[in-house]
Each structure stands twice: as C-alpha cells, then as structure tokens.
Amino acid sequence: MNILERNTSPKLMSIISILSxxxxxPLLLFATYQSVTLITRAVGTPxxxxxxxxxxxxxxxxxxxxxxxxxxxxxxxxxxPILSEVKGLxxxxxxxxxxxxxxxxVQGAGGGMSFDFSKLDIxxxxxxxxxxxxxxxxxxxxxxxxxxxxxxxxxxDWNDWATVVQKTIEHYSGKDxxxxxxxxxxxxxEPDLAQFGSWKVGGPxxxxxxxxxxxxxxxxxxxTNWFYLGGPATTGLYKTWIMALxxxxxxxxxxxxxxxxxxxxxxxxxxxxxxNWMLPYPWHTLKPTLITEFGFTGDKSTLYNSTxxxxxxxxxIRQMISGSASYMFSFELKDGPGQSNxxxxxxxxxxxxxxxxxxxxxxxxDQMAGDRLQVTGEGTWVTGFASVKEKTIRLxxxxxxxxxxxxxxxxxKFTNLDPGSYTLRExxxxxxxxxxPKTVSDGVLDLKLYMATQSIVILxxxxxx
Amino acid sequence: xxxxxxxxxxxxxLIFISxxxxxxxxxxQQELRSKAAPATTLSIQPDTASVAVGATVSCKVMINTAExxxxxxxxxxxxxxxxxxxxxxxxxxxxxRILNQGTVGSGTATITVxxxxxxxxxxxxxxxxxxxxxxxxxxxxxxxxxxxxDTFVAGIGENTVNVLTSSQPGSVTITGGxxxxxxxxxxxxxxxxxxxxxxxxxxxxxxxxTQTATSSALTLHVSxxxxxxxxxxxxGTASASATVTVVIxxxxxxxxxxTADENxxxxxxxxxxxxxxxxTVVVTALLPTLxxxxxxxxxFTIGGGIGGEDTNGTIGDEIPESGxxxxxxxxxxxxxxxxxxxxxxxxxxRI
Numbered sequence: 001m002n003i004l005e006r007n008t009s010p011k012l013m014s015i016i017s018i019l020s021x022x023x024x025x026p027l028l029l030f031a032t033y034q035s036v037t038l039i040t041r042a043v044g045t046p047x048x049x050x051x052x053x054x055x056x057x058x059x060x061x062x063x064x065x066x067x068x069x070x071x072x073x074x075x076x077x078x079x080x081p082i083l084s085e086v087k088g089l090x091x092x093x094x095x096x097x098x099x100x101x102x103x104x105x106v107q108g109a110g111g112g113m114s115f116d117f118s119k120l121d122i123x124x125x126x127x128x129x130x131x132x133x134x135x136x137x138x139x140x141x142x143x144x145x146x147x148x149x150x151x152x153x154x155x156x157d158w159n160d161w162a163t164v165v166q167k168t169i170e171h172y173s174g175k176d177x178x179x180x181x182x183x184x185x186x187x188x189x190e191p192d193l194a195q196f197g198s199w200k201v202g203g204p205x206x207x208x209x210x211x212x213x214x215x216x217x218x219x220x221x222x223x224t225n226w227f228y229l230g231g232p233a234t235t236g237l238y239k240t241w242i243m244a245l246x247x248x249x250x251x252x253x254x255x256x257x258x259x260x261x262x263x264x265x266x267x268x269x270x271x272x273x274x275x276n277w278m279l280p281y282p283w284h285t286l287k288p289t290l291i292t293e294f295g296f297t298g299d300k301s302t303l304y305n306s307t308x309x310x311x312x313x314x315x316x317i318r319q320m321i322s323g324s325a326s327y328m329f330s331f332e333l334k335d336g337p338g339q340s341n342x343x344x345x346x347x348x349x350x351x352x353x354x355x356x357x358x359x360x361x362x363x364x365x366d367q368m369a370g371d372r373l374q375v376t377g378e379g380t381w382v383t384g385f386a387s388v389k390e391k392t393i394r395l396x397x398x399x400x401x402x403x404x405x406x407x408x409x410x411x412x413k414f415t416n417l418d419p420g421s422y423t424l425r426e427x428x429x430x431x432x433x434x435x436x437p438k439t440v441s442d443g444v445l446d447l448k449l450y451m452a453t454q455s456i457v458i459l460x461x462x463x464x465x
Numbered sequence: 466x467x468x469x470x471x472x473x474x475x476x477x478x479l480i481f482i483s484x485x486x487x488x489x490x491x492x493x494q495q496e497l498r499s500k501a502a503p504a505t506t507l508s509i510q511p512d513t514a515s516v517a518v519g520a521t522v523s524c525k526v527m528i529n530t531a532e533x534x535x536x537x538x539x540x541x542x543x544x545x546x547x548x549x550x551x552x553x554x555x556x557x558x559x560x561x562r563i564l565n566q567g568t569v570g571s572g573t574a575t576i577t578v579x580x581x582x583x584x585x586x587x588x589x590x591x592x593x594x595x596x597x598x599x600x601x602x603x604x605x606x607x608x609x610x611x612x613x614x615d616t617f618v619a620g621i622g623e624n625t626v627n628v629l630t631s632s633q634p635g636s637v638t639i640t641g642g643x644x645x646x647x648x649x650x651x652x653x654x655x656x657x658x659x660x661x662x663x664x665x666x667x668x669x670x671x672x673x674x675t676q677t678a679t680s681s682a683l684t685l686h687v688s689x690x691x692x693x694x695x696x697x698x699x700x701g702t703a704s705a706s707a708t709v710t711v712v713i714x715x716x717x718x719x720x721x722x723x724t725a726d727e728n729x730x731x732x733x734x735x736x737x738x739x740x741x742x743x744x745t746v747v748v749t750a751l752l753p754t755l756x757x758x759x760x761x762x763x764x765f766t767i768g769g770g771i772g773g774e775d776t777n778g779t780i781g782d783e784i785p786e787s788g789x790x791x792x793x794x795x796x797x798x799x800x801x802x803x804x805x806x807x808x809x810x811x812x813x814x815r816i
Contacts, residue, residue, distance in 0.1 A: 021804070028800045055521075055597060057555040058563060268566060275537070275564045275577050280626050282536035282619035283583050285564060322555075323566035323577070374553040374597065 044380025047410045051386045053393050054416040055374035058322065060387050062369050063092050065317050065362060067135075067327040068345070069293050072098030073336025077123040079130065081349040082334050086130045089345070089362055094127045095292050095329050097137035097189040100164065101151040106142035109160055113145070115167050124172065128180070135184040135292065135329070136172065137233060138165055138214060140196065152197035154205060158213045165217030173224040181225035186256055186292060187214045192234045192241070201244040207232060208248055215250040230254035233292055237270045239277060246281050254288040254326070260298040262402045264315035264383075267291075271323060288326035295331050296402070300341045307430060308404065310357040311454035314429075315400035317365055318383050322372065330358070357430060364429045367458055368396050381406045382451055395459040399451035407453055414445040414461060425460035503628035504531035505618050507540070509610050509635030516600045517640050521552065524610050524635055526594040528559065533620045533628040534586035537564055537579035540594050541613035543710055545722045546572035548608045548639055549598040559591035567594075571736055572722045573613070586621050600639040605727050606706030607636035609751050613720065634751070682707075682729055683750045687765040695738030695767060702729040703750035709733075714745045725750070739767045 068091050070078055079086055079094065086094075100106055103120040106113060127134045140151040145160040147153040155161045169185060172178045191199035191207045199207040211231055218229045230253050232241045237257045245252055255274070259267060271289070278284045296303070296312045303309055313330065320328065335342030337350055347354035370389030378384065384397035399408055422438045422445070431452075438445060438461075449457065510525045526540050538560065544551070551569035556562070560578035567576035574596050580586045587593065598610070611634035620628035688698035703709050703725040711733050713719045725731040747762045 017808075025804075028804075031796075052552070055553060057553060272565045272577075276539070279537065279539065279617055279619050282621050282626060285537040285619060286562075286579055286582050321566075323563040372555075376552060 046408055047379030047382035047384075047397075048377040049382075049384065049395070049397065049410060049412045050376045051393070051395055051412070051414045052374040052376075052416055053388065053414055056388065057372040057374060060321060060369055060372050060385075061324065062366050064320065064324045064327050065313075065330070065365070066091055067093040067095070067290075067329040068132075068333050069095040069097075069135075069329040069331045070333045071331070071336070071343075072096070072102045073339075075102040076119070077126050078334055079123065080126045082346050082353055083126060083130060085346045085353060085355065085359075086333060089333075089359070090366075091130055091132035093135050093184070093327055093329070094130065094132040094333070095135035095137060095184075095186070096123060096127070097139045099136060099139060099168070100142040101140045105168075106144055106164055109145045110157060113160060113163060115171070117168075117171050121178070124178070124180075133180065133182055133184075134172070135186060135290070136168070137186045137189040137292070138168065139189040152195075154210070158209065161210070162213040162217035162220065165214045166220045169218055169221040169224060169227060173221070173227040175223050175225060179225065182227070183225075184228045184230065184254060184288075184290065185214075185218070186233050186290070187211050187229070187231040189233050190235050190258060191232060192238070201240055207241070208244060208250075211245065211248065212250055218251060228253035228288065230256055230288075230290070233257065235260070235298070237274060239273070242274065242277060246278065246284050252284070252287070254290055255284070256290040256292045258293040258298075258331075259291050259328075260293075260295050262296050264312065264319045264400065267294075267316055267328075268319045268323075271320070271325060291325045291328040293331040294328050295343060300339065300343065302341045304341065304343050304358070305356050307357045307454045310361050310429065311398055311400040311456060312402075313358050313361045314365060314396070314398040314456045315383055317361075318385055318396070318398060321385050360429060361456070364456065364458070365396060367460075368394055370394070379408070379410075382408050382410050391463050393461045395461075396456070397449070397451065397459070398456045399453065401453060405453055408451050410449045410451055412447040412449050412459065414447075415443065417443050417445060417461075418463060419443065421464040423462050423464065425458075425462075427458050427460065429456040429458075431455065431457075501532035501623055503533065503620065503623065503625045503630050505529065505533045505535060505620070505628045506531075506631050506633070507538075507612060507616065507618070507629060508633035509542075509612075511637075512633065512635050513607060513637075514635070515638045515640055518600050518603050521597055521599050522637055524596040524598060524637075525557070525592045526596065527591065528587065528593045528618070529590045530588050530628075533618075533623055534588055535580065535618055535628065536583065536586055536621045537577060537619045538587070538593060539565070539577045539615065539617040540575065541616045542574045542596055542610060543613045543720060543722045544572055544574075544598065544610045545608050545708060545724045547723055548600065548602055548604055549610075549637075550601050552597040552599055554594060554596045557592035557595055559587055559589075560593035573720060575613075583621060598637075600637070602639065603641035604639040604706070604724060607638045608724055609708035609722075610635045610637060611708070611710070611722075611751065683748065683759050683761050685746070685748050685761045685763050687746065687763060695740065696734045697739075697765060697767070698732060698734055699746060699748075700730070700732035701748065701761075703731055705729045707731075707750040710749045710751070712747045712749075713739070714747070715739055741767050743767075 066089065068089065099120060105115060105117055105120055108114055124134050141153060141155055142164060143149050143151055145155045147156055170177060172180050173183050188210060190196045197205065199205050199210065201207055215229060229251050232245055233256045234241050235258050242255060259270060261267065274289060275285055294316065330345065332343045334346050335344035335348045337348050339348065345356055345359040368387045370387035373386040373388055375384060375386050381401050382397055382399045384395060386393065386395040393414065397410065399406065417440045419441050422440060423435055424438045425435045427433045506529045508527045510527055514522060516522045551574045554567035554569060554574045554576045556576065556578040561581050562579040563576065564579045565577035576594055578593050612632040616629060616632060617627050618629040619626055682702055682704045684701040686701050699711055705725060705727050707725045709723050709725055709731045711721050713735055719735050719737060721733045721736060723731050723733050743764055743766045745762060745764050747760065749758055749760045751758045
C-alpha cells in the first residue's frame with residue numbers, strides 16, 4: 001500500500017475507480033472505432049451501390065466463363081470419372097495439355113514416324129460428351145523426336161514437329177476423321193516456365209521457331225473444318241511475347257495467356273493493356289483472346305477448397321462482365337490423385353469426388369443473364385453488376401477480400417423503379433434464400449445488406465402484376 | 466461483205482483495247498479503296514444542349530468513317546469534373562463489340578469498341594458509344610464534352626492505322642434548380658467548327674512558372690508553397706466560361722477538366738499526389754461559343770520527398786460501415802483484459 005492508498009478511504013477509492021472506468025470506457029470505444037476507421041481508410045473504400053433500373057447498357061454474356069482446363073496429373077482421361085459433375089458445369093470449352101507426353105501419340109521420327117491417337121481420343125470424346133469443344137495445347141515435344149529425348153526440348157528436326165501438328169489437326173479437325181469444328185490449337189503450355197522448357201522470344205530456344213513450325217504444320221493440314229491456331233500460353237500477359245507473336249507474320253487466330261492474380265481488378269487491366277498494344281494491328285484486336293488458365297495462385301492451396309475461391313471467381317467474372325476475354329478457363333476441373341490442396345473444382349475420384357464451393361459459382365451467376373444495368377458505387381471489396389430481364393431486375397454482389405476477414409454492411413439503392421408492389425429475393429450462395437414483399441412509391445428502394453467475408457449474393461427484384 | 470469484215474475488225478480492236486482499259490480503271494479504283502487516306506471523324510451529340518442540375522444527359526459518340534473501314538475505336542472523353550459526374554459509358558449499334566469495358570472517373574470516360582469481325586468492319590455514319598453524365602452544378606455558359614488526345618480509331622487496310630482526322634466536341638449548359646431531365650428538353654443544334662490544338666512542350670521553363678499566352682486570356686501558375694504536399698495548386702485565368710483541360714505528364718498522366726468562372730479564373734490540383742520530381746503541365750482552354758482553343762505549358766518541381774500521400778488530408782468524422790472485424794475484436798478483447806486486470810489488481814490491493 002502506498003501513502004495515497006493508506007490515506008484514502010476504501011469507499012472513496014471505489015468511487016474514483018468507477019468514475020475512472022466510466023471515463024475511460026467511452027475513450028476505449030472511441031479509440032477502437034478510430035482504429036477501424038484508420039485501417040479501412042488505409043486500404044480501401046466501402047461500397048455504396050446504386051442501380052439505375054432504367055439505364056440499360058449492353059447484353060450480358062454468360063458463356064465466357066463456362067470454360068475449364070484440366071492439368072495432366074495422370075496419364076489417362078482424367079475427366080471421364082467425373083463426367084456427370086463436369087456436365088453440370090455446362091462447359092463450352094475444355095482445355096487439356098500434355099498431349100504428347102501423357103498420351104503415347106507419336107512413335108518414331110522422320111520418315112519412320114507413326115501416330116496412335118486412340119488413348120487421346122478417349123479424353124477428347126469425354127470432352128465432347130460433356131457438351132464442350134476441346135482446346136488442345138500442343139504440348140510437349142514427343143519423346144521420340146525431342147533432343148535428348150527430353151519432352152521440353154526442341155526437336156531434332158523441326159519438320160518432325162510440323163508433321164506432329166499437321167497430323168493432330170487432321171485427326172481432330174479433319175472432315176473425314178473426327179470432324180470437329182472450331183477447335184482451338186494452342187502452341188505449347190507456359191513456354192516461359194522452367195518446368196516447361198524456359199523458352200524465350202529469340203535465342204537458341206526460340207518460341208517463335210516452335211510456333212513457326214506449328215504454323216507450317218497447320219498450313220499443311222488437308223480437308224479440315226475451321227480451326228484456330230494461337231498462343232503463346234505464357235504464365236502471364238507479357239508484352240514482349242504478345243508483340244513478338246503479333247508481328248511474326250505467322251498464322252495467329254487467337255492470343256492466349258494464363259492469369260494467376262490475387263487482385264481481380266488486374267484482369268480488366270490486362271485486357272485493356274492487350275487491346276492498347278494491339279491497336280497498331282487492327283485486325284488482331286478482333287481476334288479471340290483466351291485466358292487458358294486462371295486462379296488466385298498458381299500454387300496448390302487449401303483455399304481452393306473454400307469459399308475464398310468461389311468469391312474470387314465471382315469477383316473476376318464481375319471484372320470481365322463487359323469487354324471480357326473470349327473465354328477464360330478455370331484451372332482445373334479435378335484434383336490430381338492424393339491432392340488435398342489441389343486446384344480442382346471436384347476432388348479426385350479416389351477421394352470421393354467432393355464438390356468444392358467454386359463449382360457452384362458458374363450456374364449461380366448464369367442467373368444474371370439479360371441486359372446490363374448501370375451500377376455505381378462499387379467498393380474495394382464489394383463489387384457487382386446488375387441486369388434486367390423481362391420484369392426482373394437482378395444485382396449480383398460479391399465481397400472478396402484477398403487477405404480474408406473483411407465484412408461490410410452495404411447500402412443498396414434501386415432507382416427509377418416503376419411505383420408498385422415488388423417481391424425481393426435475397427439469395428446468398430452458400431447462405432440464406434429469403435423473399436419479402438416491398439412497396440415502391442417514389443421510384444426508389446433502399447436496402448442495407450450485410451455481406452459476410454467471401455460471400456456472394458443475388459438480389460432479385462420482381463414487379464408484381 | 467468487206468464492210469462487215471471491217472466492222473467486225475473495228476469491234477474486235479475496240480474490245481481488245483477496252484479490256485485492258487477497264488481492268489486498269491478497276492485496278493485504279495481498288496488501289497484508291499485500298500489506300501484510302503484517313504478520313505474518319507468523331508463527334509458528340511447533342512452538340513449543344515441544356516440540362517438541369519441533378520438530371521442526366523446522354524451523349525452519343527458518333528462516327529463517320531468516310532472511305533475508311535474501321536476495326537476498333539478507343540473512345541476517350543474529357544469533361545469538367547466539377548460540373549458532371551460520369552455514370553456509365555457503353556457501346557452502341559454500329560460497334561457491336563466491347564473490347565475494353567467502359568470506365569468512368571473524375572472528368573474522364575473511356576471505352577474501346579469494335580466491329581463484329583474483320584469481314585464486317587465499321588463503315589458509314591452512326592453511333593458507336595453512349596456516355597451518361599449527371600449534371601452536378603450549374604454553369605454560366607456551355608460546358609464542353611470533348612475527346613481526349615488518346616482517342617484512336619484503328620482502320621483496316623489503310624496506309625495509316627489511326628484513321629481519325631478530327632473530332633467535334635459537344636457542349637451542355639447546366640441550368641440550376643429543377644430536376645428536369647434532358648429527355649424532356651429539346652436541344653438546338655448549332656454549327657461549331659472546333660479544333661483542339663497542342664503546342665510543343667516547353668523544356669526551358671523555370672521550376673515554378675507563371676506564363677501568359679500572347680494576346681490571350683490564358684495564364685498558368687503553379688503554386689510554389691503547395692508543391693511539398695505532392696498536390697500543387699495549378700491555377701490561372703482564361704476567357705470566362707472556357708473549358709480548361711489540364712494534363713500533368715506524370716506516370717500515368719493525370720488529366721482534369723475545369724471550367725473558368727465568370728471572371729475567367731480557374732484552378733485544380735492533381736487527383737493523385739505527385740512524388741518528388743519535375744513535371745510538365747499542359748493547359749488547353751477551349752471556348753465552345755467561339756470555336757477557338759489555346760494552349761500553354763509549364764514545368765514545376767515537387768521537392769521534399771513527401772509525394773505519394775496527401776499530407777494535408779484530414780480524416781473525416783463518419784465511421785464507414787465496414788472494417789476488419791478480427792482487428793476490432795482483438796482490440797476490444799485486449800482492452801477488456803486490461804480493465805479486468807485493473808479491477809483485480811485494485812481488489813487484491815484492498816485485500
């Protein structure tokens with residue numbers, strides 16, 4: 001006990017303590033709120049959404065994200081065992097790579113070269129059965145023609161590589177063979193990656209040479225349906241690679257790249273950059289662009305098993321809902337065997353074919369088909385878009401926080417509504433689905449919407465007759 | 466009989482001569498088509514209009530390709546951010562594809578639109594985009610809605626890729642008070658031959674410079690005392706109600722558009738704080754009523770290494786309805802523990 005305590009009565013001490021508590025508690029609360037303010041101000045802006053229900057923009061496309069890629073973890077048709085699950089995704093295109101190293105297509109070299117597509121046909125047939133068309137990444141170098149027998153090396157004779165491409169195209173696009181129209185043939189997969197050869201634009205291991213002979217092979221292909229030949233399928237959108245291919249003079253029917261970007265807004269930036277680069281080549285601006293793999297990380301991650309991946313995908317689709325790439329391929333359809341942290345939308349069959357949250361995003365967003373409506377007030381984390389179809393106005397909002405944990409109560413306002421009675425459906429993917437009646441008298445409907453972390457919602461406003 | 470032979474011979478000779486002549490002229494026509502000079506123009510409609518504060522105005526971006534065949538067009542529009550708020554920009558019928566989604570910002574709106582494919586290029590006259598603006602404050606005169614210098618129209622098979630030769634801005638007068646929308650108003654078109662001119666950038670200017678254009682009302686001054694904040698005050702004078710476009714050549718370039726008041730005064734600050742370094746600022750004043758423009762440029766230096774953040778910025782009182790709940794809980798939990806420890810300590814002392 002100090003001298004102050006000894007000379008102060010216990011009653012007075014209690015009163016002082018209570019007064020101190022009363023004084024400091026509001027200060028504590030104030031400091032807490034200020035901390036929250038500082039944190040949020042430092043990193044972003046909350047959303048304040050307004051949908052002008054009479055400001056109609058362009059029609060919304062819902063096909064570009066119905067594209068999927070499958071890696072080559074197994075030397076067999078990986079999609080077959082999950083065919084019914086894949087059908088549920090209503091895929092337009094499915095991409096596969098490792099054509100020549102996982103499937104024994106090519107034997108021999110030079111004049112003694114022979115081809116056996118029977119095992120690869122099984123994988124392609126599964127893609128067709130799923131209702132999709134194949135995107136075939138012409139990869140990697142068949143061992144029998146590769147320098148040193150290494151499948152990421154150039155061939156001993158470039159003409160052999162041209163022949164491999166020619167025979168592949170004739171087999172799948174040939175009118176008297178598999179007779180499939182509209183196939184995309186992509187020259188190699190991630191050529192810039194060490195794992196796939198560390199190809200460069202120029203030098204002794206030149207991607208443009210690889211592409212040139214693929215182009216020669218495509219030119220030699222006879223009696224085929226229309227097909228697309230393109231590349232460079234790099235790990236990101238790289239100007240050097242794109243410009244080199246654009247100015248090469250070889251046949252280029254489409255441009256492709258991969259995007260593993262944490263920030264969904266970078267997808268729109270990439271698209272803008274690509275078009276700005278291509279403006280000096282006007283004919284190229286009109287060619288298809290394919291993001292043949294995308295995700296928030298190229299590494300395996302347990303987040304691919306969670307709603308994080310679902311929210312990320314929805315946030316990316318929002319960024320690309322206008323002026324998108326022709327197709328963007330979610331990587332990948334199925335986990336490899338024994339992967340507990342794989343990229344798959346569906347777990348491996350040995351692991352019970354578990355459906356992961358990302359799987360459900362595509363059909364959920366399909367509900368947004370219609371004409372796009374003007375939306376203002378998107379924030380750093382909560383973004384979205386709106387549409388109108390017949391009598392129903394829809395607003396999709398996604399709260400994606402790349403760091404995780406962000407929550408937000410979002411003011412939402414629908415303006416320029418016709419007065420009358422409406423039903424409002426509030427449908428959270430992986431959450432509640434409620435319908436409430438609403439009356440609009442002055443053309444405006446105001447709402448507050450709590451968005452939990454990594455949540456996706458569609459608000460559906462339908463006028464009653 | 467002889468006459469008949471002569472006639473046949475003459476006919477044969479005529480055919481013999483006419484075939485290469487026709488081929489030559491057809492070739493000439495094709496040559497002319499394939500080498501058509503850039504002749505595409507862009508304009509904004511309505512070219513003059515009136516709109517009330519609070520109402521929205523739809524500005525149509527019109528194209529006339531003349532002899533050109535257009536693949537794609539990057540439409541970049543500037544307007545006075547103190548007079549208008551951009552709501553949206555999208556494509557229109559003549560340009561069925563959007564290559565880059567419409568983005569709107571403070572005083573700017575951009576979209577890249579395109580033809581369906583190379584077999585169906587954009588040709589003729591029509592609407593390729595539409596910009597919706599909301600009037601946010603009244604104006605004494607017409608406010609220009611103009612094309613930015615990076616607007617680009619990509620032609621197919623022409624000698625020059627950018628086939629854009631000229632662009633004509635629109636102008637809108639904002640009336641105060643009422644909530645009338647433009648749909649209810651009838652714009653009166655007038656002919657305004659406007660051109661946007663640029664002058665070579667001055668590289669010999671002092672760090673903080675005041676410039677006056679010869680025989681004109683345009684002046685430019687960068688406020689020295691404000692440069693340490695990274696957001697120097699850029700101000701000057703122009704003709705009353707002139708639309709003043711200010712381009713700061715930073716990375717990326719920052720463009721703002723303001724309207725001179727009735728006394729000709731105008732001012733602006735960079736939207737993003739500038740880091741330490743020397744910058745060039747180019748100012749263009751456009752007088753819609755007279756159809757003339759004038760340009761000034763200057764350089765200034767940001768010193769002190771404070772760039773990147775607005776050090777004069779203040780934190781508002783309102784609490785945003787967002788936050789990291791985890792951080793909040795941690796703070797509350799830690800504070801609660803401290804309070805409990807305080808009470809326990811006090812109790813222990815009393816015991």
